Amino acid sequence: QSALTQPPSASGSPGQSVTISCTGTSSDVGGYDFVSWYQHHPGKAPKLIIYEVIKRPSGVPDRFSGSKSGNTASLTVSGLQFEDEADYYCMSYAGNNDLVFGGGTKVTVL
């Protein structure tokens, strides 16, 4: 399966919002409500921030929100903080116990 498509970079000033898209196909993103998002600070373990498209794990600030329309899922980070500067990856279930990741988006807080 092909990787999901994410923009390589996104940026915003503190307090602003940034939205990252994750585009797949009807065989993955569009076919299942099993899209998750991960925050990765290099050198650390990636962290789950959104699962099942819109759900937030306990402890994840409500500044992080997810959505999906058709074959494209999105992650929005509202009220950007310097600590949000990281790489963000989407992942989707792709049927038959397959998983597929996005290429990652580097978020810079200006």
Place this chain on the structure above:
Amino acid sequence: QLQLQESGPGLVKPSETLSLTCTISGDSITSSLYFWVWIRQPPGKGLEWIGNLFYSGNTYYNSSFTSRVTISVDPSKTQFSLKLSSMTAADTALYFCARYRRLADYIDHWGQGTLVTVSS
């Protein structure tokens, strides 16, 4: 608190087989709620799913690796392993082990990753 720790050689020669181990603490590999997963990240690139393991030994692999990958559970049930044969420079990557929640399909815990370089 679940912790996952990858271990193995940091340097592998071309054509050799990579062997990595993931040690689990704070949970049991025998839980039917989870798969145990290997994922990698080549330098400067995104994440790539390698395969899933169920505690019973059932495995599911990315078709890109099927011919040369084996993921297995240690009899101790506290570790699982990755073997990737015929290594090339393209397999140079940060390798992560992780726990994957079945039926909700997300990864809830990751190791910090171990860097594997393929070079003669």
